[in-house]
Amino acid sequence: MRCVHAPYRIVDDGYLVARPEDGRVLVLTPLVGWVWTHLDGGDWESLLLIAEDLYPEIVPGERAAVLAQSVLLLRKEGLIE
Amino acid sequence: MSDPKPGARLLRAAIGLSGPTDPCEDDWDLWVRVASDGRVFPLLQEVVCSGGAGLSAPQRDRSSDYQRDAMAIAIQIEHELLEVATVLDQCSVDFAVVKGAATAHLDYQRPSLRQFGDADLIVAPEEFSTTVAALRRRGWRQSYPLPRHHEQFTHAVTLRRGSGFEIDLHQKVAHRAIGELIPTRDLLRTRVDFEIAGHRVSAFSAIDRLIHAAIHVVGSRGSYRRLSSLADVLVIAERLTLSSSEVVSRAATWRVQRLVEAGIRASYGAALLPVPDGWLHAFDITHSRGSWLVERAYISDNRRPLIEEVAYLRQLHGGLDRMKYVLGYFTTDDEYAARNRRTGLWAQSRYLWSRVRSG
Numbered sequence: 001m002r003c004v005h006a007p008y009r010i011v012d013d014g015y016l017v018a019r020p021e022d023g024r025v026l027v028l029t030p031l032v033g034w035v036w037t038h039l040d041g042g043d044w045e046s047l048l049l050i051a052e053d054l055y056p057e058i059v060p061g062e063r064a065a066v067l068a069q070s071v072l073l074l075r076k077e078g079l080i081e
Numbered sequence: 082m083s084d085p086k087p088g089a090r091l092l093r094a095a096i097g098l099s100g101p102t103d104p105c106e107d108d109w110d111l112w113v114r115v116a117s118d119g120r121v122f123p124l125l126q127e128v129v130c131s132g133g134a135g136l137s138a139p140q141r142d143r144s145s146d147y148q149r150d151a152m153a154i155a156i157q158i159e160h161e162l163l164e165v166a167t168v169l170d171q172c173s174v175d176f177a178v179v180k181g182a183a184t185a186h187l188d189y190q191r192p193s194l195r196q197f198g199d200a201d202l203i204v205a206p207e208e209f210s211t212t213v214a215a216l217r218r219r220g221w222r223q224s225y226p227l228p229r230h231h232e233q234f235t236h237a238v239t240l241r242r243g244s245g246f247e248i249d250l251h252q253k254v255a256h257r258a259i260g261e262l263i264p265t266r267d268l269l270r271t272r273v274d275f276e277i278a279g280h281r282v283s284a285f286s287a288i289d290r291l292i293h294a295a296i297h298v299v300g301s302r303g304s305y306r307r308l309s310s311l312a313d314v315l316v317i318a319e320r321l322t323l324s325s326s327e328v329v330s331r332a333a334t335w336r337v338q339r340l341v342e343a344g345i346r347a348s349y350g351a352a353l354l355p356v357p358d359g360w361l362h363a364f365d366i367t368h369s370r371g372s373w374l375v376e377r378a379y380i381s382d383n384r385r386p387l388i389e390e391v392a393y394l395r396q397l398h399g400g401l402d403r404m405k406y407v408l409g410y411f412t413t414d415d416e417y418a419a420r421n422r423r424t425g426l427w428a429q430s431r432y433l434w435s436r437v438r439s440g
Contacts, residue, residue, distance in 0.1 A: 005279030007159035009152040009193040012145050016152050018278075023160035025153045 001071075003039040004079050020078050031055070032070040036079050039071075085353060087115045088308055092352035094127040095194065095312040096319050101353055104128065105135035113147070119308025122147040123194045151196040158182065158246045162200040163280050165216065165240075165248055169204070172215050176204045176283065177272045179251065179293060181309065183284035186275050188316045196309060199239075199247040205265050206233070209252035216240055221248070226416040228409040233402075236260045255296050257393035258375045263292075263335045288328050291317040295344025296337060299379050306347075314348035318360065325363035333369040340371075343380045372396075 008017040015033030017026045028036065031051065038046065051063045058066065074080040086102040091112075093099060104112045116125035126148040129141055136144075162182055169176050177183070181197030189195050204212050210232060213223075224239040224247060237251040253260030254268060272283040285293060294313040298306060321328055332338040342364045349356045374395055378388040397403050411429050418424035423432055 007156040007163070007278045009156055010191070011149050011152055011193060016149065016156055018156040018160040023157050025157060 001039060001080055003036055003074075004081055006079065008033070008037075017077075017079065026077055026079075028073075031066065032073060035067060035070045036074050039074075039080055084111075085351070087112050088119065088351060089353040090128055090132075091116060091119065091121050091124045091308055092312055092315055092348070093354070094124040094131070095121075095189070095316050096352075097190070098352075098354075099132060103132035103135065104140075106137050106140065109136060109140050113143075115308070116147070118304065119311075120151075120196045120198060121308045121312060122151040123196050124308070124312065127194065148193070152193055154246070155181075155185070155192075155195075155197055158197065158200045159277050161242070161246050161248060162202070163277060163282075165200070165202060165221075165250075166280060166282050168215055168219055169202070169212065172212065174204055174208050174212050174215075175269050176202050176212075177269060178277075178282050178284050179203050179254075179290075180297070180313070182277070183275070184290060184294070184313045184316070186277065187273075187284055187287070188290065188313065188320065195312075199249055201237070201249045201251060203251040203254065203265060203268070205269060206252040209250070212250060213238060213240075216250070226414070226420050228413065228417060230405050230409040230412075234397075234406050234409070254293055255300050257389055258372070258378065258396045259296055259300060259337065259340065261393065261396035262337055262372060262375065263296075267335075268293075287317060287321060288324065288331050291321055291328055291345075292332050292337070292341050295341040295348075298344040298347055299340045302382065302384055308351070311348045311351045314344055315352060318345050318348065318357075322357050322359040325359045326366065329363040333371075336370065336372045337375075338364075338369065338371055339376050340379055 004020050006018050006020045008015050010033070014030050015028040015036070017028055017033070017036070018024070019026055048060070048063060048067065051067055055063060055066065071080065087104070090100065090102055112125060116122050122144075126144050129136060129144040133141055133144070159182060162178065166176070178201070180201045181195050182200045185192040185195035185197065221240040221242045224241050227235050227238070236253040236256050237249045240248045240250055253265055254263050268285050268289050271286045271289060273286050274281055274283055276282070284290065291314065294310065294317060298310050298314055301307070301310065329338050329341065332341040345360055346356055372392070374388065374392040378385050378392040394403050394406070397406060410433060411426050413424045413429060423429065
């Protein structure tokens with residue numbers, strides 16, 4: 001699994017990304033945006049650690065679920081393959 | 082005359098400085114207007130984040146919305162730009178991304194500080210017509226017709242595909258005489274690589290980016306001189322203060338050092354900041370001859386279109402080119418006539434005279 005590169009900007013409330021397929025603008029939350037930009041190496045350990053930093057109040061199991069949801073969203077929008 | 086302080090404050094935000102004033106609830110609309118005209122909503126957002134204590138919550142929210150809208154446009158333009166870059170790569174055409182789409186990534190602290198409304202690329206004049214043809218085959222169309230036989234003289238054409246954003250394809254770095262003084266091949270020879278969304282593209286070297294930004298400022302006056310262009314000069318000039326002599330020497334090889342000096346002085350002036358000593362020293366020690374006519378045409382507060390044209394004719398090589406250029410204005414084709422609603426010698430003469438008079 002790897003991130004599909006696309007033009008993006010980090011703004012106040014997340015990531016603006018031009019969808020690879022057609023350039024339509026997507027708004028990703030900071031976590032989903034971070035997951036997207038760090039997926040290249042498939043480094044799940046780091047992803048779980050950053051999720052711990054971003055969402056310390058969420059138990060590890062739920063954190064994994066949040067990451068899984070992020071991945072599903074990214075795949076749906078063509079941002080990972 | 083409008084208050085220069087909001088513009089100065091916005092420009093200073095590009096280089097991480099504060100002062101000379103900050104926005105407050107009462108003058109917020111003025112700040113929005115200045116940022117909108119100058120295409121610097123991201124810099125307005127910087128000002129709001131660091132010096133916006135006097136603003137209401139809705140005003141702060143609006144600033145954030147403006148920046149988000151500007152960045153949404155920037156990434157869509159980059160999406161379009163990468164499609165053009167892919168076509169040029171497939172055609173093995175050397176090119177460079179210029180202006181905002183390059184400076185955003187290479188010169189600003191982060192890309193989200195530079196707003197832009199179109200993308201600019203430059204190719205060598207020898208490859209210009211084949212590049213336009215390749216893009217036409219893939220659906221891009223010229224946004225406006227040129228006067229007949231002016232393809233070789235124009236510094237750029239604007240291309241658009243469907244309802245997409247505009248791509249300006251340049252063959253020269255600036256309008257008319259300035260474009261003749263600075264050979265595009267020289268600029269392409271020293272270009273540097275950078276990435277947009279994982280795609281390797283090129284831009285001018287930092288020194289050439291500053292020269293280009295400065296002459297762009299000098300070449301665009303009045304409402305055409307945007308804060309975004311002035312900010313480019315400031316950001317790069319601040320970075321290159323230690324290389325100021327190198328920049329001025331490089332500009333002198335093309336006889337545009339006085340134009341570059343004027344652009345740098347104008348940018349610091351607009352930010353209400355003194356020009357750093359390093360730059361003043363470099364301006365003082367470079368005494369090579371510039372192009373008098375070009376300097377006369379461009380170093381002035383008001384446009385001097387007639388002198389611009391004369392300076393351009395002077396720079397063109399040979400009588401045939403000069404004649405083709407002048408005649409092109411008077412021999413309109415159907416597309417040009419339909420678009421501009423005028424045709425024939427008399428209508429074109431009146432139009433050109435009105436352009437000369439209006440400046």
